[in-house]
Amino acid sequence: LSVFYGPVLSKRFGRSLGIDIIDFKCCEYDCIYCQLGRTTDKRVGRKHFEKIKIEDFKRGLEDKIKRGPKPDFITFSGSGEPLLEKDIARYIKAAKSVSDIPVAVLTGGGLLGLDDALQDIMEADLIKVSVDGPNEELLQKINRPCSQISFKKNIEGLGRLAASFGGRIWVEIMMIGGINDDMGTINAFKSLFDGLNASIEKIHLNTPTRPSAGSFFKPTGSQKLKVLKDLLGDRAEIVKDLKSDDPAEGPKAGLEDVIEMLKRRPCTLEELSAALDMNINEVIKLISFMLSKSMISCSGTDKDKYYYLRKKETV
Numbered sequence: 457l458s459v460f461y462g463p464v465l466s467k468r469f470g471r472s473l474g475i476d477i478i479d480f481k482c483c484e485y486d487c488i489y490c491q492l493g494r495t496t497d498k499r500v501g502r503k504h505f506e507k508i509k510i511e512d513f514k515r516g517l518e519d520k521i522k523r524g525p526k527p528d529f530i531t532f533s534g535s536g537e538p539l540l541e542k543d544i545a546r547y548i549k550a551a552k553s554v555s556d557i558p559v560a561v562l563t564g565g566g567l568l569g570l571d572d573a574l575q576d577i578m579e580a581d582l583i584k585v586s587v588d589g590p591n592e593e594l595l596q597k598i599n600r601p602c603s604q605i606s607f608k609k610n611i612e613g614l615g616r617l618a619a620s621f622g623g624r625i626w627v628e629i630m631m632i633g634g635i636n637d638d639m640g641t642i643n644a645f646k647s648l649f650d651g652l653n654a655s656i657e658k659i660h661l662n663t664p665t666r667p668s669a670g671s672f673f674k675p676t677g678s679q680k681l682k683v684l685k686d687l688l689g690d691r692a693e694i695v696k697d698l699k700s701d702d703p704a705e706g707p708k709a710g711l712e713d714v715i716e717m718l719k720r721r722p723c724t725l726e727e728l729s730a731a732l733d734m735n736i737n738e739v740i741k742l743i744s745f746m747l748s749k750s751m752i753s754c755s756g757t758d759k760d761k762y763y764y765l766r767k768k769e770t771v
């Protein structure tokens with residue numbers, strides 16, 4: 457499967473060319489809201505996933521960029537935690553060697569306590585870190601991390617990153633109705649970010665607007681998001697309703713390909729990803745979009761969920 461996906465349009469990153477260099481759902485977390493489903497390889501141990509050789513990576517990336525349109529960011533993200541790839545520094549360097557497009561790394565933040573992981577992302581231009589809870593209790597409840605991870609280590613790592621990184625740092629908070637959006641937690645977020653280095657450029661306030669693969673969580677209402685935004689000051693932004701992430705505004709071919717496949721037989725996400733040679737994230741975005749438009753239905757267990765076209769699409 458290709459390690460490149462997109463470019464996808466995103467409100468925050470513009471046109472973002474995704475890079476996925478790790479195995480599907482390999483992560484230090486198992487977030488309750490994760491759209492990719494439950495983590496199947498939960499680990500803090502970094503390794504080389506051998507997804508692509510550096511030379512092929514450079515060639516493939518050059519090709520992708522040449523075919524256009526030019527992305528605004530090359531984004532290491534994907535189907536788990538990119539920092540688990542122990543050669544990520546080499547991939548970042550390679551990405552920077554083929555173009556002048558800024559390189560972003562999206563991390564859950566659970567490995568920031570590790571010196572080697574922190575060092576390995578220093579060449580990036582932008583790092584986006586998730587901080588979904590202002591304390592240990594909410595880290596455990598929302599992110600369900602590996603036992604070696606603690607809130608204290610994460611925040612110390614984020615502090616060290618903010619003190620030494622030359623690029624831009626963005627933080628994202630996923631607000632979930634009834635879980636981390638009460639006034640006590642909102643005030644605790646304020647104290648946390650007041651104490652963190654001012655070099656954190658932006659704090660994005662997000663809330664789940666699509667069902668996760670596991671359960672559905674209530675989004676936090678606009679009023680509460682605004683309360684937190686006002687408390688956090690100018691660097692906070694609400695990113696609810698990411699309409700531009702809608703795949704219908706991205707490459708149309710992907711959607712048609714998925715429809716063609718589903719006309720033939722119901723498929724799982726993995727089957728679609730393998731058959732269409734598309735990154736699983738791209739497939740998930742398309743499937744979420746199709747579910748939201750009632751174009752498809754699904755059946756089966758969380759582990760083996762099959763998607764099929766609703767009647768009107770099959771005729």
Ligand code: SF4
Binds near residue numbers: 563
């Ligand atoms: S950090 Fe990201 S990929 Fe990992 S479980 Fe959480 S939402 Fe999913």
